[in-house]
Amino acid sequence: MKILVPLKRVPDPELKTKIKDGSIDLSGASWVVNPFDEYAVETALRLLENGESGARDGGEVVVVTIGPADAAQQLRSALAMGADRAIRVDGEDKALDSRTVVAVLQAVIAEEKPDLVVMGKQAVDGDANQVGQMLAAKLGWPQATFAASVELPADKATILVGREVDAGVEYKRIPLPGVVTVDLRIVSPKAVKNSVTPDSFAYGDGPRYASLKGIMAAKKKPLAEKKLSDYGATPAPVIVEKGVELPPPRKAGQKVDDIPTLVKKLVEEAKAV
Amino acid sequence: MGNVLAYCEFGGSTLKSSALSNLSFARAAAAAHGGEVIALLVGQGASAAGADAARYAAKVVVVDDAALEHYLAETHAPIVARLAGEHGASVVSATATTLGKDLMPRVAGLLDAGMASDVSKLAAGNQFVRPILAGNAYSTVEVSTDVICATPRQTEWPAAEPGHAGVVTTAPAGDVDALGAVVERIESSKSDRPELTDAKVVVAGGRGMKSGENFKVLEELADLLGAAMGASRAATDAGMVPADWQVGQTGKIVAPELYFAVAISGAIQHLAGMKGSKTIVAINKDPEAPIFQVADYGVVTTWEKAVPELIEEIKKVKAAR
Numbered sequence: 001m002k003i004l005v006p007l008k009r010v011p012d013p014e015l016k017t018k019i020k021d022g023s024i025d026l027s028g029a030s031w032v033v034n035p036f037d038e039y040a041v042e043t044a045l046r047l048l049e050n051g052e053s054g055a056r057d058g059g060e061v062v063v064v065t066i067g068p069a070d071a072a073q074q075l076r077s078a079l080a081m082g083a084d085r086a087i088r089v090d091g092e093d094k095a096l097d098s099r100t101v102v103a104v105l106q107a108v109i110a111e112e113k114p115d116l117v118v119m120g121k122q123a124v125d126g127d128a129n130q131v132g133q134m135l136a137a138k139l140g141w142p143q144a145t146f147a148a149s150v151e152l153p154a155d156k157a158t159i160l161v162g163r164e165v166d167a168g169v170e171y172k173r174i175p176l177p178g179v180v181t182v183d184l185r186i187v188s189p190k191a192v193k194n195s196v197t198p199d200s201f202a203y204g205d206g207p208r209y210a211s212l213k214g215i216m217a218a219k220k221k222p223l224a225e226k227k228l229s230d231y232g233a234t235p236a237p238v239i240v241e242k243g244v245e246l247p248p249p250r251k252a253g254q255k256v257d258d259i260p261t262l263v264k265k266l267v268e269e270a271k272a273v
Numbered sequence: 274m275g276n277v278l279a280y281c282e283f284g285g286s287t288l289k290s291s292a293l294s295n296l297s298f299a300r301a302a303a304a305a306h307g308g309e310v311i312a313l314l315v316g317q318g319a320s321a322a323g324a325d326a327a328r329y330a331a332k333v334v335v336v337d338d339a340a341l342e343h344y345l346a347e348t349h350a351p352i353v354a355r356l357a358g359e360h361g362a363s364v365v366s367a368t369a370t371t372l373g374k375d376l377m378p379r380v381a382g383l384l385d386a387g388m389a390s391d392v393s394k395l396a397a398g399n400q401f402v403r404p405i406l407a408g409n410a411y412s413t414v415e416v417s418t419d420v421i422c423a424t425p426r427q428t429e430w431p432a433a434e435p436g437h438a439g440v441v442t443t444a445p446a447g448d449v450d451a452l453g454a455v456v457e458r459i460e461s462s463k464s465d466r467p468e469l470t471d472a473k474v475v476v477a478g479g480r481g482m483k484s485g486e487n488f489k490v491l492e493e494l495a496d497l498l499g500a501a502m503g504a505s506r507a508a509t510d511a512g513m514v515p516a517d518w519q520v521g522q523t524g525k526i527v528a529p530e531l532y533f534a535v536a537i538s539g540a541i542q543h544l545a546g547m548k549g550s551k552t553i554v555a556i557n558k559d560p561e562a563p564i565f566q567v568a569d570y571g572v573v574t575t576w577e578k579a580v581p582e583l584i585e586e587i588k589k590v591k592a593a594r
């Protein structure tokens with residue numbers, strides 16, 4: 001089974017947001033793999049391996065990013081986790097919008113013919129949550145977004161996805177090929193089942209860390225360098241940023257000494273109770 | 274051209290409150306585009322809510338078909354895309370609920386439309402203001418396709434007021450092809466409390482609550498105030514409380530009149546989901562916890578001590594009224 005995981009680098013979400021000349025100041029940014037995409041890599045690996053023995057019986061995880069030369073680093077991180085092969089399509093973040101990204105991914109998929117696409121539900125910089133669903137529409141494939149659990153039966157013809165929706169969890173089964181976008185809880189210990197890993201086995205919480213061996217191995221794994229034009233795409237964004245502002249700061253709050261004072265203030269000052 | 278097709282979620286014979294936010298966005302967009310609002314209801318049983326929708330929009334289109342028993346993006350998106358064309362829509366919108374977020378990008382894919390997610394304001398007909406970076410900044414984006422898809426954020430758009438006697442028409446579902454997708458079951462956490470995204474008061478607990486059992490005291494506080502329950506990711510991930518209680522960048526976005534953050538540190542991803550609340554109260558034993566930077570009122574103490582006392586004090590206030 002071949003799984004394609006599109007991934008994106010994002011500025012480290014823990015760093016303070018700064019604005020310069022009407023856009024986000026990224027001059028001092030340190031870049032990380034978008035957390036949800038990292039979870040997608042973890043999901044793909046768990047789908048293919050026996051979690052208990054660590055062995056993998058065939059299958060391939062291909063990671064792809066569209067980004068500048070530096071973004072190869074984030075692909076190497078995914079390779080170090082255990083992905084097999086990477087593709088970087090050269091593109092500047094500013095010149096890309098969801099439509100361009102979808103067009104490139106569609107062309108990559110036509111070439112790679114994966115059985116499944118697993119990706120993050122959103123990138124935590126733009127927070128748009130569009131690419132997975134748009135891609136599924138373009139491909140005419142079914143989609144299962146916001147996956148908190150996945151279950152791959154032995155015949156690998158379908159996947160059962162536990163989707164976190166407003167009212168609870170919806171269990172949706174889609175035939176493959178299809179697009180799955182993952183939510184946070186997909187990396188909890190028993191969220192991924194694949195008919196190979198014993199049901200009793202529990203992963204550690206969160207995505208795996210790359211081992212030293214994994215990091216060494218990643219250096220030798222294939223990383224193809226491509227151009228947008230290789231996929232017939234041109235950077236002609238239809239979504240253009242016109243400006244960025246910081247949200248108005250909340251007015252400074254106050255510490256109150258005890259609960260009776262709090263309730264008094266909630267009643268008299270805030271009129272909230 | 275210039276019309277706004279507003280996909281509205283409904284339950285039984287009424288629109289969901291989330292749909293009313295979409296309708297107020299749709300009115301703003303229709304004014305900017307010189308068109309009218311067309312409310313669209315899709316799903317088995319949609320006809321029952323047509324009359325309610327007609328109170329908010331001059332035109333209502335209902336697609337009611339037994340083949341649409343469960344919502345599926347695969348079946349709804351082609352219907353929305355087709356009707357967008359038939360009704361000359363230049364904007365197609367749905368509230369940014371999990372359903373709207375699942376559906377609308379698929380519609381955009383089918384229409385080859387550019388999309389603006391989580392819209393908080395309309396800056397011009399094709400310019401949208403939206404939060405990025407977990408709400409740490411607001412970006413204004415211009416979308417230059419002929420048809421634009423958008424998901425307005427519920428907390429940023431007030432519920433539309435009724436005031437129309439609209440005309441309800443029906444449209445056929447056409448060929449319903451789920452592409453093999455099926456909903457096998459839905460596990461919902463039923464509760465008598467108000468919906469988290471609609472509640473006037475939210476009581477949320479975090480990792481410092483230590484166990485699901487300990488949330489009982491917060492639930493008592495919530496019920497006293499008619500509040501909904503919320504939680505941080507740490508609390509939901511630990512299995513203390515259901516996942517759909519999670520508030521934050523990747524959980525629900527809430528903006529109640531009053532938000533209690535109890536034993537929640539105030540990570541940016543949590544703040545992203547509740548910063549818009551009118552009054553924020555933080556109870557945390559760590560005076561340095563970042564939650565105090567956004568809280569209107571902070572009390573440095575343990576929940577074990579504070580929450581029972583809070584319940585007693587509020588009971589006293591209520592009794593005195």
Ligand SMILES: Cc1cc2nc3c(=O)[nH]c(=O)nc-3n(C[C@H](O)[C@H](O)[C@H](O)COP(=O)(O)OP(=O)(O)OC[C@H]3O[C@@H](n4cnc5c(N)ncnc54)[C@H](O)[C@@H]3O)c2cc1C
Binds near residue numbers: 481525
């Ligand atoms: C991609 C991504 C998305 C995320 N999305 C979300 C999201 O949507 N929502 C969300 O909430 N988080 C989200 N997070 C997680 C977030 O970063 C924090 O880890 C999480 O919010 C922490 O939860 P917490 O405040 O309950 O726990 P902690 O940070 O551990 O804080 C616990 C607090 O409890 C206090 N405390 C302990 N004992 C007591 C006591 N007895 N009385 C009073 N106070 C006490 C402590 O002082 C501390 O401040 C996300 C993270 C990532 C990476």
